[in-house]
Amino acid sequence: MRSQHNEADAALRRSVVIAMFAAAAVVLGLIEAAIPFQAAVPGAKLGLGNIMVLACLHFLRGRDAISLIVLKTVITSLLLGTFSSFLFSIAGGLLSFAVMYALLRLGRDRFSLIGVSVAGGIAHNIGQLTAATFVLGTSKIFYYLPFLMVAGIATGIFVGFAAKTLIRALGRLPLFESLENPR
């Protein structure tokens, strides 16, 4: 009885955290769309939403991060995008998740959140371009990739640093303290 109760309690906590993180990720996406971030590379983005995905991967399980990515992408696309942009974002989001999850699994002592974030950001670009290759029927758009990669290193370092700071701050709250379990 007692363990059943604890399990339900943990599931509820996870749902609450996913919902909060998804809301924060959507707001970060809106802020990012509103600030005139004039990049030298057309199509390069800060990727602020990835801060929440990284925090989710730290505190919760892989499948919770997938829920977060799907929620974030659906809501952001409804607010800002089109069906097409949803398709490209979800492809990018899922590939980015796979890469970041794999790197974290490989070992937290080998990669810091900064490396994970850089790889995740670039995987997002690759996922989007791959989806676009299928839709547009040409791989020519991969010409943009090297420029996106260079921009992705800079934005990835920034996002990784922000995620590190956020995780440290959240870790002090009782709700997150109970979730933090070193794997």
Place this chain on the structure above:
Amino acid sequence: MKRGDFWLIGIIVLAAAYFMVAYIRQDHAADRYDGKAYAVVTVDGKPFRTIELTESAERYEIQTEFGYNLLEVKDGGIRMLEADCPDDICIEIGEVRKLGETIVCLPNRVMVEIVGDAEEGGETDAVAT
């Protein structure tokens, strides 16, 4: 930052540099081309129309189920003037004129690519080695 991070970033920098060298070489090859250039417009992977890159200013509307775009040809180049997509990346790309250069409006599934003589089936591959 840990050791793995430096390896990871190093590999990404090398990969990006490799692709960029290929890109620049193609760019130089395109510089030597002095024939007529055309812009091939495709929507959702299907040919939409081919536009000759003329010196005189000309505007072309692309109205499809995916959205609205307005292209402008001027001085032998082409650029996206207007688009109803949410991110306007295609407008940011600016003017393109060299062989192999592209403008992509991903949300509206529009792709514009510069090719050589379109009548002969676009000999881009022979030029862009």
